[in-house]
Amino acid sequence: VTKSLKQVLLQYLVAEIITRVTTFGSDKEAQAKAQEMGWVTSDLEYNFLDWDTEEKKLIPRQEGTLTQDQMLADARRLKDILKSPELILRFSAARNAQPDSVSETANFVLELSLQHQDAAEAMAIFRKWYASSALLLLSLRLKPARPERSPLIKEISEAVGW
Secondary structure, eight states, rough: OOSHHHHHHHHHHHHHHHHHHHHOOOOOOHHHHHHHTTOTTSEEEEEEEEEETTTTTTEEEEEEEEHHHHHHHHHHHHHHHOOOOTTTEEEEEEOOOOOOOOOOOOOEEEETTTTTTTHHHHHHHHHHHTGGGGGGGGGGOOOOOOOOOOOHHHHHHHHHHH
């Protein structure tokens, strides 16, 4: 065994992003459908999407897009970065899978070591991908972790009444 399962799974996920984005680049029918849904511009640039609570759908942001070439370059670089086993601290399901589970989504947690030399670059790529429609080609959506307070801070804030 030369790689951990978390490393292999994450590298496979990035490889699949590369495959889907490349395939999408030559599929005119899929491009037309994605443009109709607001995922891409007429120049095949991926929009950043935000959830509209009133319309109950994802709508494109007014500023910023991600080109096909940028997406592929970032994914290829990320695939190389993820070859370092000490970078990935955790990549696992947020909840244990149950045989009778009927959920349409599966949440995963990715934790990177910020002590690694390539951690800043990996995080910059992930930050760039937040809310990107390119990941919807895999039915994937990235969300940054919500910061959690330590148990001591929680206890103090409850005692003070914050």
